[in-house]
Amino acid sequence: MVRAKEKVMRGVFFIAALASVLAVALICVFLFAQGLPPMLRIGVLDFLTGDRWRPTAAEPSFGILPMILGSVYITGGAIILGVPVGILTAIFMAKMCPKPIYRFLKPAINLMAGIPSVIYGFFGMMVLVPAIFEIFGERFDMMSGNSMLAASILLGIMILPTVISIAETNIRAVPRELYEGAVALGASHERAVFKVILPAARSGVLAAVVLGVGRAIGETMAVRMVAGNQTVLRMPYEFFSGVRTLTSNIILEMGYVERESLHFGAIVATGVVLFVFILIINLLFSVLNQDKEAR
């Protein structure tokens, strides 16, 4: 009787575990089945390296290189702006923060994580974009405040709660003995934190950065409201110009596109590229992580 119960429960747990795997598998199948044929019809190379996106023109062209680069630039910018702030905040919260400030800071950061991205988008549109245009518009002959810079700053803010909470948890998880040992050997509090605890928490902090990258590259709503969405090929130093990201490209045209048209296929194919992107990033960081652990 007990054994039968155990078997049933084991099955239940197995099915629960299977559900998430199944979901991922289904998404993969859908994406590749719908996305690959149009990609082949356009030509994989033309699709990935083409710099013109004119889906509804008389002679349509589907090149997503500007969007691939756009995603890379904006995510890179967000990481440059957000990760240092996030990690330092995490160190402060875990090791240096007085209790009364912590009691205020922690809920504030949790609240930040709960703000819907469309609200961030509105903030970016009403505050960030006009401010950037006001400050830099004339000097750099900007089209508008909608720019890579605006998107990077906004995303830098949006990834903060993710980076902070994961990094903080991992810094707290470092055994106290390490810190005490460092202090006993004569290290100051700061030195012990930066030289002993932070390196010990390295893989966890890295995981925080990965999640940050994932959040940044997958963000759609807020980015499309401030990034400008031009499908022009940009260089990384043109951060006062607008770009379109892979995610924005999908959401911008999804609402109107005719099913089973090549345009629809090209949009799904954009999703495939995005998916592969995220796979590569995850793989890269897990390889990095393994290296660190092996050492």
Add this chain to the structure above:
Amino acid sequence: MKTKRIISIITILLALCLSAGMLTACNESNDNGDNGNAPAGNGNNPAPPDNNPTPSDDFDSSRRISVFTREDGSGTRDAFISITGVGDDMYEEAVVLTATSEIRTSVAGNPYAIGYVSLGSLNDTVKALTIGGVTPSAETIIDGSYAIQRPFLIVTNDEKDADPLVQDFIAFALSAQGQEHSSTNWTSAGNTGDYTPAGLSGTLKIGGSTSVDPLMALLRAAYIELNPNVNIEISGGGSGTGINEATSSVIDIGMSSRNLRDTEKEALNEYTVALDGVVVIVNTDNPVTNMEIETVKDIFTGEKTTWSQING
């Protein structure tokens, strides 16, 4: 150790930049507050351009024009590019936004901006340009003098057109009661008089343009109130989908926010339920009040890029 210190200094600088940016932006939104946010009332009498706050003197006409456009496939964009002649040559540097409200907000926050929205969603946070001297309004749209306009059509194929329920719904949409809704946010093209419910029952499938959708939702609610035994299903998909599905009898009535092409006219009967103007808008600080349609085209194709090239 040294790198850590550098990182922390950079971080502090960035944080300062961020907060400085927010402060300046706050000041700016206070400036904009003066312009007010109240909508201009309904589509029949949008605020005429000369009612707007006086343009500021520090408008620098040597500045670049900030062009805002809608995304590929949007009905408003379709109508705009085909009437102004922009066609497939939309300026590549133009900022692409996906909603009327986003265009309006962006133009209101940027003194050098230009964009276009549906007449129904115009309010006095932005200034509507007259096109060739003609003010966009219900009257100029009906008499055709305001050029940038599009019809909201409902279309049926011959088979469905003979269906009594379809006929009854179309009769309602074109009647005084139906056109009352067309003139809330859009312009009514005139009505066929009073409608009396025939007490029919059944299900109607309507689909197509998402621009017509809000009007159709109003018509549906009013029609069902008068004909409680009728069930109406509305689906989206865009004008193209609506026309295709109406032709192939997948749905009973198709919605389109663009004119039918000649081949489509052969297969379908069309009824104009409303007219909608597309209004070219600029910031209230902009001294420009009028533009020729060619100038609009030159701006949106990127031929003219600074305000000094535009002469009123």
